[in-house]
Amino acid sequence: MTSRRDFLVATGSLAGGIGLVFAAGGARATPASMQQAIGKVVGGSPVRRGKVKLDIPPLIDNGNAVPLSVAVESPMTPADHVRAIHVFTEKNPQPYVVSAFLGPRSGRASIATRVRLADTQTVVAIAELSDGSFWSDRKAVVVTLAACLEEL
Amino acid sequence: MARAIVNVPATARRGEIIEIKAMVGHAMETGFRRTQLGKLIPRDIISRFVCTYNDAEILRAELHPAIAANPLLTFTTVATASGTLTFTWTGDNGYSMTASATVTVV
Amino acid sequence: MSARCSERPRHVLAAACVFLHFAQAATAAEIPLAERRSGYDFMGRETRAMQDDDSTNPGMLWVLDGEALWSRKAGATGQACADCHGDARASMKGVAARHPAWDAASGRPVNLEQRINTCRSDRQKAPSLAYESRDLLALTAYVARQSRGMSIEIAIDERTRPFLEAGRDAFKRRQGQLNLACTQCHDKFWGNKLAGNNIPQAHPTGYPIYRLEWQALGSLQRRLRNCMVGIRAEPYSYAAPELVDLELYLMWRARGMKFEAPAVRP
Numbered sequence: 001m002t003s004r005r006d007f008l009v010a011t012g013s014l015a016g017g018i019g020l021v022f023a024a025g026g027a028r029a030t031p032a033s034m035q036q037a038i039g040k041v042v043g044g045s046p047v048r049r050g051k052v053k054l055d056i057p058p059l060i061d062n063g064n065a066v067p068l069s070v071a072v073e074s075p076m077t078p079a080d081h082v083r084a085i086h087v088f089t090e091k092n093p094q095p096y097v098v099s100a101f102l103g104p105r106s107g108r109a110s111i112a113t114r115v116r117l118a119d120t121q122t123v124v125a126i127a128e129l130s131d132g133s134f135w136s137d138r139k140a141v142v143v144t145l146a147a148c149l150e151e152l
Numbered sequence: 153m154a155r156a157i158v159n160v161p162a163t164a165r166r167g168e169i170i171e172i173k174a175m176v177g178h179a180m181e182t183g184f185r186r187t188q189l190g191k192l193i194p195r196d197i198i199s200r201f202v203c204t205y206n207d208a209e210i211l212r213a214e215l216h217p218a219i220a221a222n223p224l225l226t227f228t229t230v231a232t233a234s235g236t237l238t239f240t241w242t243g244d245n246g247y248s249m250t251a252s253a254t255v256t257v258v
Numbered sequence: 259m260s261a262r263c264s265e266r267p268r269h270v271l272a273a274a275c276v277f278l279h280f281a282q283a284a285t286a287a288e289i290p291l292a293e294r295r296s297g298y299d300f301m302g303r304e305t306r307a308m309q310d311d312d313s314t315n316p317g318m319l320w321v322l323d324g325e326a327l328w329s330r331k332a333g334a335t336g337q338a339c340a341d342c343h344g345d346a347r348a349s350m351k352g353v354a355a356r357h358p359a360w361d362a363a364s365g366r367p368v369n370l371e372q373r374i375n376t377c378r379s380d381r382q383k384a385p386s387l388a389y390e391s392r393d394l395l396a397l398t399a400y401v402a403r404q405s406r407g408m409s410i411e412i413a414i415d416e417r418t419r420p421f422l423e424a425g426r427d428a429f430k431r432r433q434g435q436l437n438l439a440c441t442q443c444h445d446k447f448w449g450n451k452l453a454g455n456n457i458p459q460a461h462p463t464g465y466p467i468y469r470l471e472w473q474a475l476g477s478l479q480r481r482l483r484n485c486m487v488g489i490r491a492e493p494y495s496y497a498a499p500e501l502v503d504l505e506l507y508l509m510w511r512a513r514g515m516k517f518e519a520p521a522v523r524p
Contacts (some may be wrong), residue, residue, distance in 0.1 A: 057304050061524035062470035065220040067304040089218060094182045096216040105210045105230055107169035112226035114308075116182070116218050144454030146471045146524070150484045155322045159313035173311075177319040179473070221473035222316040 029095040031122075034088050036127060037095040039085050042134045052137040054087075054125040060117070063143040068097075069112035072127040072135070076102075082109035084128040091121035108115060117143050160253040164231035167207035174203070174239045175224040176249055182217035201225055206235035215243075231257045235258055269481070286446035289459055294515060297458040298501055309522035313370075317399060317520025318467040320392075320475045324400025327393060333384025339397075341383065347402055354402035355410045355517040358506040360417050367421050367506050368397050371477060372497065389496035396476050399466050402519035410463065410517055412510040425507025428500060434491030455524065461512035462505070464521020471524060478505055 007079045029037075038047065072082045081104050087097035100111045109127065117123070124138045159173040176198065183195025201213040204250075210229045229237075234257045241249045269514065296304060312318050328339045328346055343349040358367040361376070370378070375386040387394035392481050414422055429440045444460035451457065465478040472480075479501050483493035493501045 057302055059302070061302045061305045064473050065470045066307075069226070069310065092218050094217070097218040098216060099214040100225075100227070101212040102227075105205070105208070105232070106228055107221070107230040108228045110228055111213075112224075114220035114224055116220050135257070146453075146455060150472070150487060155319050157313055157318055157322065173313045175316065175319070177316070191516060222319060224314055224316075226314075 333382035
Protein backbone atom coordinates (compact mmCIF):
# COMPACT_ATOMS: atom_id res chain seq x y z
CA MET A 1 0.00 0.00 0.00
CA THR A 2 1.60 3.27 -1.04
CA SER A 3 1.37 5.98 1.56
CA ARG A 4 0.69 9.51 0.43
CA ARG A 5 4.20 10.46 1.46
CA ASP A 6 5.79 7.74 -0.65
CA PHE A 7 3.65 8.80 -3.62
CA LEU A 8 4.83 12.41 -3.33
CA VAL A 9 8.45 11.32 -3.23
CA ALA A 10 7.99 9.02 -6.20
CA THR A 11 6.55 11.80 -8.34
CA GLY A 12 9.41 14.10 -7.35
CA SER A 13 7.05 16.55 -5.69
CA LEU A 14 9.49 17.17 -2.88
CA ALA A 15 12.75 18.96 -3.44
CA GLY A 16 16.03 17.21 -2.88
CA GLY A 17 14.51 13.79 -3.59
CA ILE A 18 17.18 11.26 -2.77
CA GLY A 19 18.59 13.12 0.21
CA LEU A 20 15.33 13.04 2.16
CA VAL A 21 14.79 10.19 4.55
CA PHE A 22 11.38 9.02 5.67
CA ALA A 23 11.12 6.86 8.72
CA ALA A 24 8.83 4.56 6.74
CA GLY A 25 11.47 3.28 4.35
CA GLY A 26 13.54 6.15 3.02
CA ALA A 27 17.25 6.21 2.26
CA ARG A 28 19.21 4.13 4.67
CA ALA A 29 22.57 2.53 5.11
CA THR A 30 23.24 -0.60 3.14
CA PRO A 31 25.90 -3.22 3.72
CA ALA A 32 27.88 -1.35 1.06
CA SER A 33 27.64 2.04 2.73
CA MET A 34 28.54 0.42 6.05
CA GLN A 35 31.66 -0.98 4.40
CA GLN A 36 32.43 2.48 3.10
CA ALA A 37 32.08 3.98 6.59
CA ILE A 38 34.30 1.26 8.03
CA GLY A 39 36.81 1.99 5.27
CA LYS A 40 36.94 5.64 6.28
CA VAL A 41 37.81 4.65 9.84
CA VAL A 42 40.38 1.92 9.18
CA GLY A 43 41.96 3.43 6.09
CA GLY A 44 43.43 0.73 3.90
CA SER A 45 44.23 -1.63 6.79
CA PRO A 46 42.75 -5.13 6.90
CA VAL A 47 40.17 -5.90 9.54
CA ARG A 48 40.52 -9.31 11.13
CA ARG A 49 37.89 -11.29 13.00
CA GLY A 50 38.81 -11.99 16.61
CA LYS A 51 39.76 -10.47 19.95
CA VAL A 52 36.49 -8.51 19.96
CA LYS A 53 33.30 -9.68 21.62
CA LEU A 54 30.13 -7.80 20.62
CA ASP A 55 27.18 -8.56 22.88
CA ILE A 56 23.62 -7.76 21.79
CA PRO A 57 20.52 -9.77 22.69
CA PRO A 58 19.55 -11.77 19.57
CA LEU A 59 15.86 -10.93 20.00
CA ILE A 60 15.18 -7.54 21.48
CA ASP A 61 12.14 -6.02 23.17
CA ASN A 62 12.22 -2.72 21.31
CA GLY A 63 14.50 -1.31 18.63
CA ASN A 64 14.57 2.10 20.32
CA ALA A 65 16.89 1.01 23.12
CA VAL A 66 19.00 -2.08 22.51
CA PRO A 67 21.68 -2.81 25.13
CA LEU A 68 25.02 -3.31 23.43
CA SER A 69 28.43 -4.04 24.87
CA VAL A 70 31.86 -4.51 23.33
CA ALA A 71 34.79 -6.14 25.10
CA VAL A 72 38.26 -6.59 23.58
CA GLU A 73 40.96 -8.99 24.79
CA SER A 74 43.90 -6.76 25.64
CA PRO A 75 46.36 -6.30 28.52
CA MET A 76 45.71 -2.54 28.28
CA THR A 77 49.32 -1.65 28.98
CA PRO A 78 51.01 1.42 27.48
CA ALA A 79 52.76 -0.89 25.02
CA ASP A 80 49.71 -2.95 24.09
CA HIS A 81 46.21 -1.56 24.42
CA VAL A 82 43.00 -0.78 22.59
CA ARG A 83 42.95 2.77 21.20
CA ALA A 84 39.36 2.86 20.03
CA ILE A 85 36.17 0.86 19.65
CA HIS A 86 33.86 1.69 16.73
CA VAL A 87 30.35 0.33 16.15
CA PHE A 88 28.50 0.28 12.81
CA THR A 89 25.11 -0.86 11.52
CA GLU A 90 24.08 -1.91 8.04
CA LYS A 91 20.39 -0.90 7.93
CA ASN A 92 19.97 2.17 10.12
CA PRO A 93 19.55 5.48 8.26
CA GLN A 94 23.28 6.01 8.60
CA PRO A 95 25.99 3.50 9.48
CA TYR A 96 27.79 5.10 12.47
CA VAL A 97 26.77 4.29 16.03
CA VAL A 98 29.53 5.23 18.46
CA SER A 99 33.30 5.60 18.63
CA ALA A 100 34.93 5.29 22.04
CA PHE A 101 38.56 6.27 22.56
CA LEU A 102 40.27 4.40 25.38
CA GLY A 103 43.81 4.00 26.69
CA PRO A 104 45.92 2.14 29.25
CA ARG A 105 44.07 3.94 32.06
CA SER A 106 40.88 2.12 31.06
CA GLY A 107 42.07 -1.06 32.76
CA ARG A 108 39.78 -3.12 30.53
CA ALA A 109 38.78 -2.53 26.94
CA SER A 110 35.07 -2.67 27.55
CA ILE A 111 32.20 -0.29 26.86
CA ALA A 112 28.45 -0.65 26.99
CA THR A 113 25.60 1.56 25.86
CA ARG A 114 22.09 1.44 24.40
CA VAL A 115 21.54 1.85 20.68
CA ARG A 116 18.72 2.24 18.19
CA LEU A 117 18.27 -0.44 15.57
CA ALA A 118 15.84 0.32 12.77
CA ASP A 119 15.42 -3.18 11.42
CA THR A 120 16.57 -6.75 11.72
CA GLN A 121 20.23 -6.46 10.70
CA THR A 122 23.89 -7.06 11.42
CA VAL A 123 25.88 -4.88 13.80
CA VAL A 124 29.68 -4.67 13.54
CA ALA A 125 32.18 -3.69 16.23
CA ILE A 126 35.76 -2.80 15.29
CA ALA A 127 38.65 -2.34 17.70
CA GLU A 128 41.76 -0.35 16.83
CA LEU A 129 44.83 -1.57 18.72
CA SER A 130 47.88 0.46 19.68
CA ASP A 131 49.94 -1.44 17.11
CA GLY A 132 47.66 -0.10 14.38
CA SER A 133 45.83 -3.37 13.73
CA PHE A 134 42.05 -3.67 13.45
CA TRP A 135 39.91 -6.51 14.82
CA SER A 136 36.17 -7.07 14.60
CA ASP A 137 33.10 -8.99 15.63
CA ARG A 138 29.62 -8.94 14.16
CA LYS A 139 26.19 -10.00 15.40
CA ALA A 140 22.82 -10.49 13.72
CA VAL A 141 19.84 -9.07 15.60
CA VAL A 142 16.09 -9.53 15.12
CA VAL A 143 14.04 -6.37 15.63
CA THR A 144 10.25 -6.37 15.88
CA LEU A 145 7.96 -3.37 15.78
CA ALA A 146 5.63 -2.63 18.68
CA ALA A 147 2.26 -4.29 18.04
CA CYS A 148 0.17 -1.22 18.80
CA LEU A 149 1.63 2.07 17.61
CA GLU A 150 0.61 5.32 19.29
CA GLU A 151 -0.18 7.22 16.11
CA LEU A 152 -2.52 5.98 13.40
CA MET B 153 15.36 15.95 31.22
CA ALA B 154 17.81 18.30 32.75
CA ARG B 155 19.71 15.79 34.84
CA ALA B 156 22.50 13.29 34.80
CA ILE B 157 23.02 10.21 36.92
CA VAL B 158 26.56 8.97 37.36
CA ASN B 159 27.61 5.88 39.27
CA VAL B 160 31.15 5.61 40.57
CA PRO B 161 32.17 3.41 43.51
CA ALA B 162 32.70 5.58 46.58
CA THR B 163 35.91 3.78 47.48
CA ALA B 164 38.34 1.54 45.63
CA ARG B 165 41.69 -0.14 46.18
CA ARG B 166 44.66 1.32 44.36
CA GLY B 167 45.07 -0.46 41.04
CA GLU B 168 41.53 -1.88 41.11
CA ILE B 169 39.57 -1.61 37.87
CA ILE B 170 36.31 0.18 38.64
CA GLU B 171 33.17 0.33 36.53
CA ILE B 172 31.59 3.70 35.83
CA LYS B 173 28.09 4.36 34.53
CA ALA B 174 27.01 7.75 33.21
CA MET B 175 23.46 8.47 32.04
CA VAL B 176 22.08 11.82 30.94
CA GLY B 177 18.57 12.95 30.05
CA HIS B 178 18.42 13.89 26.36
CA ALA B 179 15.93 13.03 23.60
CA MET B 180 18.69 12.36 21.04
CA GLU B 181 16.45 13.49 18.18
CA THR B 182 17.85 11.63 15.18
CA GLY B 183 16.98 14.05 12.42
CA PHE B 184 15.29 11.22 10.53
CA ARG B 185 11.83 11.42 12.09
CA ARG B 186 8.92 13.32 10.58
CA THR B 187 5.84 14.91 12.12
CA GLN B 188 2.40 13.62 11.21
CA LEU B 189 2.28 16.32 8.55
CA GLY B 190 5.53 15.10 7.02
CA LYS B 191 7.80 17.85 8.29
CA LEU B 192 11.33 16.71 9.13
CA ILE B 193 12.22 17.08 12.82
CA PRO B 194 15.75 18.51 12.92
CA ARG B 195 18.61 16.55 14.43
CA ASP B 196 19.40 17.41 18.05
CA ILE B 197 21.78 14.98 19.69
CA ILE B 198 24.62 14.75 22.14
CA SER B 199 27.64 14.16 19.93
CA ARG B 200 30.51 13.99 22.40
CA PHE B 201 31.18 12.60 25.86
CA VAL B 202 34.39 13.09 27.81
CA CYS B 203 35.35 11.71 31.21
CA THR B 204 38.33 13.04 33.12
CA TYR B 205 39.87 11.65 36.27
CA ASN B 206 41.73 14.31 38.23
CA ASP B 207 41.74 16.34 35.02
CA ALA B 208 43.27 13.60 32.86
CA GLU B 209 41.04 12.30 30.06
CA ILE B 210 40.25 8.61 30.55
CA LEU B 211 37.49 8.21 27.97
CA ARG B 212 36.23 10.14 24.98
CA ALA B 213 33.25 9.04 22.90
CA GLU B 214 31.66 10.29 19.69
CA LEU B 215 27.94 9.64 19.68
CA HIS B 216 25.74 9.41 16.58
CA PRO B 217 21.92 9.45 16.18
CA ALA B 218 21.92 5.67 16.60
CA ILE B 219 22.58 6.08 20.31
CA ALA B 220 19.31 5.64 22.23
CA ALA B 221 17.55 8.50 24.01
CA ASN B 222 18.76 9.29 27.53
CA PRO B 223 22.18 7.91 26.64
CA LEU B 224 24.00 5.60 28.99
CA LEU B 225 27.70 4.81 28.78
CA THR B 226 29.36 2.14 30.90
CA PHE B 227 33.13 1.92 30.95
CA THR B 228 36.05 1.18 33.24
CA THR B 229 39.11 2.88 34.62
CA VAL B 230 41.97 2.00 36.95
CA ALA B 231 41.62 3.54 40.41
CA THR B 232 44.92 5.38 40.66
CA ALA B 233 44.35 8.07 43.28
CA SER B 234 41.58 9.68 45.27
CA GLY B 235 39.94 12.51 43.43
CA THR B 236 37.22 13.68 41.12
CA LEU B 237 35.77 12.20 37.98
CA THR B 238 34.19 14.80 35.73
CA PHE B 239 31.71 13.93 33.01
CA THR B 240 30.98 16.33 30.16
CA TRP B 241 28.37 15.89 27.45
CA THR B 242 28.23 18.32 24.50
CA GLY B 243 26.11 18.36 21.40
CA ASP B 244 23.91 20.15 18.89
CA ASN B 245 22.47 23.60 19.55
CA GLY B 246 25.18 24.42 22.08
CA TYR B 247 24.14 21.66 24.46
CA SER B 248 26.44 21.13 27.39
CA MET B 249 26.02 19.18 30.63
CA THR B 250 28.51 18.38 33.35
CA ALA B 251 28.44 16.05 36.32
CA SER B 252 31.06 14.86 38.74
CA ALA B 253 31.69 12.25 41.37
CA THR B 254 34.46 11.61 43.83
CA VAL B 255 36.30 8.41 44.57
CA THR B 256 38.45 7.59 47.56
CA VAL B 257 41.32 5.30 46.69
CA VAL B 258 42.91 3.37 49.54
CA MET C 259 11.13 5.90 15.14
CA SER C 260 7.54 7.04 15.60
CA ALA C 261 6.34 7.57 12.03
CA ARG C 262 6.98 3.99 11.02
CA CYS C 263 4.70 2.24 8.56
CA SER C 264 1.71 0.98 10.48
CA GLU C 265 0.25 -1.29 7.85
CA ARG C 266 1.82 -4.39 9.26
CA PRO C 267 0.37 -4.25 12.83
CA ARG C 268 -3.05 -3.32 11.41
CA HIS C 269 -2.88 -6.42 9.19
CA VAL C 270 -1.95 -8.64 12.08
CA LEU C 271 -4.44 -7.12 14.50
CA ALA C 272 -7.20 -7.63 11.92
CA ALA C 273 -6.26 -11.29 11.72
CA ALA C 274 -6.22 -11.53 15.51
CA CYS C 275 -9.63 -9.88 15.62
CA VAL C 276 -11.17 -12.39 13.23
CA PHE C 277 -9.74 -15.26 15.25
CA LEU C 278 -10.98 -13.89 18.56
CA HIS C 279 -14.41 -13.14 17.16
CA PHE C 280 -14.93 -16.72 16.14
CA ALA C 281 -13.10 -18.10 19.14
CA GLN C 282 -15.52 -16.75 21.70
CA ALA C 283 -18.54 -14.55 22.11
CA ALA C 284 -18.32 -14.48 25.91
CA THR C 285 -15.60 -12.60 27.75
CA ALA C 286 -12.64 -14.40 29.30
CA ALA C 287 -12.48 -15.35 32.96
CA GLU C 288 -10.28 -13.24 35.22
CA ILE C 289 -6.76 -14.44 35.83
CA PRO C 290 -6.56 -16.42 39.10
CA LEU C 291 -4.80 -14.31 41.75
CA ALA C 292 -1.92 -16.76 42.08
CA GLU C 293 -1.24 -16.74 38.33
CA ARG C 294 -0.88 -13.00 38.03
CA ARG C 295 2.48 -11.84 36.76
CA SER C 296 3.89 -8.37 36.29
CA GLY C 297 4.82 -7.07 32.85
CA TYR C 298 8.36 -7.32 34.20
CA ASP C 299 8.23 -11.09 33.73
CA PHE C 300 7.39 -10.75 30.04
CA MET C 301 10.43 -8.63 29.20
CA GLY C 302 13.84 -9.76 28.07
CA ARG C 303 16.67 -10.18 30.56
CA GLU C 304 18.40 -7.00 29.46
CA THR C 305 15.28 -4.82 29.78
CA ARG C 306 14.75 -6.17 33.29
CA ALA C 307 18.36 -5.30 34.12
CA MET C 308 17.73 -1.77 32.84
CA GLN C 309 14.87 -1.41 35.33
CA ASP C 310 16.64 -3.01 38.26
CA ASP C 311 19.60 -0.63 38.34
CA ASP C 312 18.84 2.96 39.37
CA SER C 313 21.90 4.15 37.46
CA THR C 314 20.65 2.66 34.17
CA ASN C 315 16.87 3.15 34.60
CA PRO C 316 16.01 6.29 32.61
CA GLY C 317 12.88 6.73 34.77
CA MET C 318 15.19 7.81 37.58
CA LEU C 319 16.01 10.98 35.61
CA TRP C 320 12.40 12.05 36.11
CA VAL C 321 12.47 10.95 39.75
CA LEU C 322 15.44 13.27 40.30
CA ASP C 323 13.58 16.13 38.63
CA GLY C 324 10.58 15.37 40.83
CA GLU C 325 12.75 15.48 43.91
CA ALA C 326 13.81 19.00 42.96
CA LEU C 327 10.23 20.07 42.22
CA TRP C 328 9.10 18.73 45.59
CA SER C 329 11.06 21.47 47.29
CA ARG C 330 10.31 24.23 44.82
CA LYS C 331 7.95 26.95 46.01
CA ALA C 332 4.95 27.37 43.73
CA GLY C 333 1.77 29.34 43.26
CA ALA C 334 0.29 32.33 45.03
CA THR C 335 0.95 30.76 48.41
CA GLY C 336 4.65 30.37 47.67
CA GLN C 337 4.54 26.92 49.23
CA ALA C 338 6.45 23.86 48.15
CA CYS C 339 5.12 20.30 48.49
CA ALA C 340 7.75 19.85 51.17
CA ASP C 341 6.34 22.67 53.28
CA CYS C 342 3.21 20.62 54.03
CA HIS C 343 4.36 17.08 53.34
CA GLY C 344 7.90 17.19 54.65
CA ASP C 345 10.19 14.40 53.52
CA ALA C 346 8.42 12.52 50.73
CA ARG C 347 10.27 9.34 51.62
CA ALA C 348 8.14 9.21 54.75
CA SER C 349 4.95 11.09 53.89
CA MET C 350 4.43 9.65 50.40
CA LYS C 351 5.23 6.06 51.33
CA GLY C 352 2.43 3.86 50.01
CA VAL C 353 0.46 6.69 48.40
CA ALA C 354 0.98 5.70 44.77
CA ALA C 355 0.26 2.05 45.57
CA ARG C 356 -3.14 3.07 46.96
CA HIS C 357 -4.30 5.23 44.07
CA PRO C 358 -6.82 5.69 42.46
CA ALA C 359 -8.50 6.52 45.75
CA TRP C 360 -11.73 8.12 46.90
CA ASP C 361 -11.81 11.92 46.83
CA ALA C 362 -14.70 13.34 48.84
CA ALA C 363 -14.52 16.77 47.21
CA SER C 364 -15.14 15.43 43.72
CA GLY C 365 -17.35 12.55 44.84
CA ARG C 366 -15.40 9.95 42.91
CA PRO C 367 -12.05 8.18 42.88
CA VAL C 368 -9.11 10.17 41.57
CA ASN C 369 -5.71 9.05 40.33
CA LEU C 370 -2.33 10.27 41.51
CA GLU C 371 -2.05 12.93 38.81
CA GLN C 372 -5.41 14.38 39.80
CA ARG C 373 -4.46 14.29 43.49
CA ILE C 374 -1.28 16.22 42.77
CA ASN C 375 -3.14 18.77 40.67
CA THR C 376 -5.79 19.21 43.38
CA CYS C 377 -3.03 20.03 45.85
CA ARG C 378 -1.52 22.48 43.39
CA SER C 379 -4.74 24.32 42.61
CA ASP C 380 -6.44 24.16 46.01
CA ARG C 381 -3.52 24.44 48.43
CA GLN C 382 -0.63 25.97 46.53
CA LYS C 383 -2.91 28.17 44.40
CA ALA C 384 -0.75 27.20 41.48
CA PRO C 385 -1.87 26.28 37.95
CA SER C 386 -2.61 22.64 37.25
CA LEU C 387 0.00 20.62 35.42
CA ALA C 388 -0.95 19.06 32.10
CA TYR C 389 -0.86 15.30 31.59
CA GLU C 390 2.46 14.14 30.16
CA SER C 391 4.02 17.50 30.98
CA ARG C 392 7.56 17.23 32.25
CA ASP C 393 6.69 18.57 35.70
CA LEU C 394 3.65 16.36 36.30
CA LEU C 395 5.56 13.28 35.16
CA ALA C 396 8.47 14.20 37.41
CA LEU C 397 6.26 14.69 40.47
CA THR C 398 4.26 11.49 39.91
CA ALA C 399 7.50 9.58 39.29
CA TYR C 400 8.99 10.93 42.52
CA VAL C 401 5.88 10.14 44.55
CA ALA C 402 5.46 6.74 42.90
CA ARG C 403 9.08 5.88 43.64
CA GLN C 404 8.28 6.13 47.36
CA SER C 405 5.92 3.14 47.02
CA ARG C 406 8.44 0.91 45.29
CA GLY C 407 8.46 -2.58 46.76
CA MET C 408 5.13 -2.13 48.49
CA SER C 409 1.96 -4.08 47.90
CA ILE C 410 -0.76 -2.52 45.74
CA GLU C 411 -3.80 -1.95 47.96
CA ILE C 412 -6.97 -0.46 46.50
CA ALA C 413 -9.77 0.18 48.97
CA ILE C 414 -13.16 -0.84 47.61
CA ASP C 415 -16.26 0.07 49.59
CA GLU C 416 -19.80 1.15 48.75
CA ARG C 417 -18.50 4.54 47.53
CA THR C 418 -15.88 3.24 45.10
CA ARG C 419 -17.63 0.04 44.04
CA PRO C 420 -19.75 1.62 41.26
CA PHE C 421 -16.63 3.10 39.69
CA LEU C 422 -14.81 -0.22 39.96
CA GLU C 423 -17.72 -1.89 38.14
CA ALA C 424 -17.65 0.80 35.45
CA GLY C 425 -13.94 0.16 34.97
CA ARG C 426 -14.49 -3.58 34.83
CA ASP C 427 -17.24 -3.12 32.24
CA ALA C 428 -14.89 -1.01 30.13
CA PHE C 429 -12.22 -3.70 30.37
CA LYS C 430 -14.65 -6.31 29.08
CA ARG C 431 -16.33 -4.17 26.44
CA ARG C 432 -15.58 -4.75 22.77
CA GLN C 433 -14.67 -1.47 21.12
CA GLY C 434 -13.00 0.13 18.17
CA GLN C 435 -12.85 -0.86 14.54
CA LEU C 436 -11.20 -4.10 15.55
CA ASN C 437 -14.02 -4.81 18.02
CA LEU C 438 -11.63 -6.06 20.66
CA ALA C 439 -12.05 -6.00 24.42
CA CYS C 440 -9.05 -5.62 26.73
CA THR C 441 -9.97 -8.86 28.46
CA GLN C 442 -9.56 -10.89 25.30
CA CYS C 443 -5.83 -10.23 24.98
CA HIS C 444 -4.96 -9.60 28.61
CA ASP C 445 -7.08 -12.17 30.49
CA LYS C 446 -7.16 -14.94 27.90
CA PHE C 447 -4.19 -14.59 25.56
CA TRP C 448 -1.47 -13.19 27.84
CA GLY C 449 1.80 -14.97 27.24
CA ASN C 450 1.03 -15.41 23.55
CA LYS C 451 2.47 -13.16 20.85
CA LEU C 452 0.95 -10.32 18.89
CA ALA C 453 3.02 -9.13 15.93
CA GLY C 454 6.12 -10.62 17.52
CA ASN C 455 5.57 -8.98 20.91
CA ASN C 456 4.68 -10.78 24.13
CA ILE C 457 1.16 -10.02 25.37
CA PRO C 458 1.40 -9.13 29.08
CA GLN C 459 -1.44 -9.41 31.60
CA ALA C 460 -1.72 -5.59 31.73
CA HIS C 461 -1.14 -4.92 35.42
CA PRO C 462 -0.13 -1.29 36.05
CA THR C 463 2.47 -2.26 38.63
CA GLY C 464 5.12 0.26 37.62
CA TYR C 465 3.58 3.54 36.54
CA PRO C 466 4.70 6.05 35.48
CA ILE C 467 6.82 3.88 33.17
CA TYR C 468 9.80 4.55 30.97
CA ARG C 469 8.47 2.99 27.81
CA LEU C 470 11.13 2.12 25.23
CA GLU C 471 8.59 2.68 22.46
CA TRP C 472 8.03 6.27 23.69
CA GLN C 473 11.71 6.82 24.51
CA ALA C 474 10.33 8.73 27.48
CA LEU C 475 8.45 8.41 30.75
CA GLY C 476 4.65 8.37 30.52
CA SER C 477 1.52 7.85 32.55
CA LEU C 478 -0.91 4.95 32.68
CA GLN C 479 -3.43 7.12 30.86
CA ARG C 480 -1.01 7.60 27.99
CA ARG C 481 -0.58 3.83 27.80
CA LEU C 482 -4.34 3.19 27.90
CA ARG C 483 -4.94 5.73 25.14
CA ASN C 484 -2.16 4.03 23.20
CA CYS C 485 -3.96 0.69 23.56
CA MET C 486 -7.21 2.23 22.38
CA VAL C 487 -5.54 3.65 19.28
CA GLY C 488 -4.10 0.18 18.75
CA ILE C 489 -7.55 -1.40 18.50
CA ARG C 490 -8.67 1.56 16.39
CA ALA C 491 -10.98 3.00 19.03
CA GLU C 492 -11.34 6.70 19.69
CA PRO C 493 -9.26 7.17 22.83
CA TYR C 494 -10.81 8.92 25.84
CA SER C 495 -9.32 12.34 26.62
CA TYR C 496 -6.78 12.63 29.39
CA ALA C 497 -8.48 12.76 32.82
CA ALA C 498 -11.75 11.43 31.36
CA PRO C 499 -13.71 9.68 34.11
CA GLU C 500 -13.80 6.54 31.95
CA LEU C 501 -10.02 6.37 32.08
CA VAL C 502 -9.84 6.87 35.83
CA ASP C 503 -12.50 4.16 36.32
CA LEU C 504 -10.38 1.85 34.19
CA GLU C 505 -7.25 2.78 36.19
CA LEU C 506 -9.17 1.95 39.37
CA TYR C 507 -10.19 -1.44 38.01
CA LEU C 508 -6.70 -2.24 36.74
CA MET C 509 -5.02 -1.34 40.01
CA TRP C 510 -7.63 -3.33 41.94
CA ARG C 511 -7.07 -6.25 39.55
CA ALA C 512 -3.36 -5.99 40.49
CA ARG C 513 -4.06 -5.85 44.27
CA GLY C 514 -1.38 -7.52 46.29
CA MET C 515 1.18 -7.32 43.52
CA LYS C 516 4.42 -5.49 44.11
CA PHE C 517 4.68 -1.87 43.00
CA GLU C 518 7.75 -1.31 40.81
CA ALA C 519 7.69 2.36 39.81
CA PRO C 520 9.37 3.72 37.84
CA ALA C 521 9.28 0.59 35.67
CA VAL C 522 10.86 0.10 32.25
CA ARG C 523 8.66 -1.50 29.62
CA PRO C 524 9.04 -2.20 25.89
